[in-house]
Amino acid sequence: MKPGSIAIVGAAETTEMGRIPDLSVLQLHADAGLNALADAGLTPGDIDGVATAGESPTTLAWYLGITPEWVDGTTVGGCSFMLHVRHAAAAIESGLCRTVLITHGESGRSRVGAARRAPQPASLPGQFELPYGPVGPTTLFTLPVLRYMKDTGLSEEKLANVAVVQREWASRNPRASYRDPITVDDVLSSRMIAWPFRKLMCCLVTDGGGALILTAADRARDFPRPPVYLLGTGESVETPMVSQMEDLTRSKAFRVSGSRAFAEAGIRHDDVDHLMIYDAFAHLPLYGLEDLGFVGRGEAGDFIWERNTAEGGRLPVNTNGGGLSYMHSGMYGMYALQESVRQVRGIAPAQVPGVEISVSHGVGGMFGASGTIVMGRDAP
Amino acid sequence: MTEARRPLPQATPETAHFWAGAREGELRLQRCDDCGHVYFPPRPFCPSCGSRSVRVFAASGRATLHSYVINHRPAPGFEAPYAIAVVELAEGPRMMTNIVDCPQTPEALVLDMALEVVFTPAGEDLCLPHFRPVDAEGKESRS
């Protein structure tokens, strides 16, 4: 993709956020999609490309009354929407379609119309991980952290502090699920989930959705909102089993995806005004900061401790409060993208002054996949 | 939770030798004839070079504790708190497992401690590879 050739011209989350017992998964997709269409001043008939995960693109297109000429159902976990953005940009640039709608909806908490995920005993994780008692992300995503702590010297206090700083951001976001300030002691004395992880180091489980609309930059000025340009994109996958990561202290998928996005955008790290790192658990921003190259090996805990990612810091991170305090439906990547769009548009609840470049970095599975999107206020 | 059973693996043709080995008290890995790469989980080709010329061999069973969490929430077939671990085998590959014959505490579970494989019956015709600490002289610990 040529940097600045594609733009986001519509972006919205579901009307409600948090606990939405009166909407099914499919309707959460539709609610977000209709809100994004309204944001862009479009109707479903204007859309000729659809991408989604967690719901089939067939169902989504039919439900919204869209007849697409381009479809993407890439499903690699919570960062699937970053990959959809990347794929949509390539499709628009090559002329496969003109206007793409990407939707996410998930009834993570209320489980209305949600598919039941049954692990297959003959799958690789079914044979080589599940017999040892993991109970989902709280015991799988967290598994690498003791190795990281021993190798880098990260303390439990500095791990806990990630949640503290993000709660500060959430306190400024009226839609955030948790807004009351917390301390490192609060985090360390919250209920033990999977040592060393306490409850406040783990993401929320909520209901919600979000949607984006992309089109070519030469059309982007015709829409009601200021365009948010795509400057660079990246994606990769590593492994379906966290136990098989090449290195438990670094994500290969993060490094491949991130370096590709930065190279395409032609930016340096100090060009970035705002950063979103998918935070299903408190260690994710640490891995993200290091694997994206913002800080050196083992420096991320101190970087956050020294308030570089907090309000007034030189690199504000997860300004919506993140998965730890804002919301986490299960596939959080869409909310990271939404916050990057808001920050570049200048309309975020906790707005960082003068954001020209925002990076949105997502994870899928348990360090299994990754997608990175660099957005800009101006086309180069 | 006492009646609920832990999820058990179901072998595929590509992994059957591993589970047969576990039943017979052998931890079976694979080595590439062409590039020498030793790998896990099983597959009938080398994930490093793509060669189909690979062979199964019995690993030493020695390993070190690479990382873990101690789960405090209920899980079918387990009594919380219990550790879920990743061990690094002497031959190189890592695998998920449980650590047995050892208190499930941060004090007892020390990263990089020496471990050895044991095979725990877990249902009809099935044994799971677990690991237990070895003492400083490398002798088997009392179980």
Ligand SMILES: [Zn+2]
């Ligand atoms: Zn080979």
